[in-house]
Every structure is written in C-alpha cells, then in structure tokens.
Amino acid sequence: MNRKLAIRCEADADIDAIREVTVAAFKTLEISGHTEQFVIAALRAARSLTISLVAEVDGRVVGHIAFSPVSISDGTGSWYGLGPVSVLPEYQRQGIGKALIEEGLSRLKGLNAQGVCLVGHPAYYEKFGFRNVSELVHEGVPQQFFFALCFAGHMPRGSVSFHAAFKADGGGPLAPIPE
Numbered sequence: 001m002n003r004k005l006a007i008r009c010e011a012d013a014d015i016d017a018i019r020e021v022t023v024a025a026f027k028t029l030e031i032s033g034h035t036e037q038f039v040i041a042a043l044r045a046a047r048s049l050t051i052s053l054v055a056e057v058d059g060r061v062v063g064h065i066a067f068s069p070v071s072i073s074d075g076t077g078s079w080y081g082l083g084p085v086s087v088l089p090e091y092q093r094q095g096i097g098k099a100l101i102e103e104g105l106s107r108l109k110g111l112n113a114q115g116v117c118l119v120g121h122p123a124y125y126e127k128f129g130f131r132n133v134s135e136l137v138h139e140g141v142p143q144q145f146f147f148a149l150c151f152a153g154h155m156p157r158g159s160v161s162f163h164a165a166f167k168a169d170g171g172g173p174l175a176p177i178p179e
Contacts, residue, residue: 005056009051009054010064017061018037021062024088024089025088025092035169038169040064040066041168051065052064063086063096063100065104066085067082067108068163072160073158078112078113079160082104083119102128105149108151114156119145122145135157137159137160138162
C-alpha cells in the first residue's frame with residue numbers, strides 16, 4: 001500500500017464515517033445480522049467503548065475497531081470483547097484490519113487488560129494468538145467460532161457475556177443498557 005495509513009482514537013466527527021464503514025464492511029457477509037453499526041452506537045451510548053479506533057488512509061476513515069468489557073461467569077475481571085472490526089471492501093486485504101487489531105491489543109495491554117475474546121473466523125484470528133479454549137464458552141455460538149487470548153497467566157473458566165449493546169438491532173432503544 002503506497003498510501004499513508006494512520007490509526008487513532010475515534011473522534012465525534014468520525015461517528016458517521018464509522019457507521020458507513022461498518023455497514024459497507026458487513027453488507028455482503030452472510031454470517032452477519034447486519035446490526036453491527038447499531039451495536040457500536042449502543043456501546044457508545046452506554047459509554048462502554050473501552051477502545052474505539054479508526055484507520056485512515058490519506059485522511060479518509062476506511063476502518064474501525066471496537067473493544068468493550070465482557071463478563072465472565074467465574075468473576076474474572078478485566079477481560080474485553082473485540083468487535084466489531086470493519087474495513088471498507090475496497091481497502092480489505094491490505095493489512096488495515098490487522099493493523100487495527102494489533103494496535104487495539106497493544107492499547108488493551110497498556111490498560112492492564114487480562115485478555116480478549118471474540119466471535120470470528122478461525123483462519124483469521126488464530127494468527128494473532130487467539131485460540132479456542134474449552135474453559136470459555138459463549139452461549140449460542142459454536143465453539144469453533146469463539147476465541148480467547150489471555151494476556152496474563154490465568155485463563156478464566158465459564159460463560160462469557162458481551163455487553164447488552166450487542167443485542168441492538170436498530171429497532172429502537174434497548175431496555176436500560178447496564179454500564
């Protein structure tokens with residue numbers, strides 16, 4: 001890529017661009033419920049976007065990644081969920097998603113996070129160190145699509161719950177979203 005890639009924290013002025021990037025990135029994915037833009041908006045409204053980064057190429061927002069807290073049934077804290085991560089289709093397969101993930105993971109480590117989990121494609125996320133772990137489950141998701149990356153020694157055990165904002169579907173406000 002000959003263009004200049006910059007990754008930075010989202011700003012208020014990026015909100016429309018983030019929505020557009022997210023809609024475009026997931027538009028043709030059959031596995032998507034096409035609600036990712038609503039999830040991001042609900043996480044933002046609940047002040048639960050721990051990290052929200054944009055990728056810019058030549059000053060244009062072309063990618064976005066979100067990290068938000070998760071709950072684990074064994075009480076382990078400081079774990080986060082990765083997602084959604086979005087890159088405009090015409091910019092995919094150019095290393096932008098990889099750069100967003102690596103920067104986001106680095107920033108989480110800087111916050112003393114204990115680990116990250118996600119639902120995603122096995123072939124993609126394993127190269128970042130994510131793996132299926134029998135100790136952690138996410139109800140309703142086949143185990144081969146649920147991944148965890150532990151930063152500090154102890155792998156938690158139990159069921160992982162993502163923020164209530166992940167149920168957002170654009171049909172109106174959710175019943176109170178807990179922070």
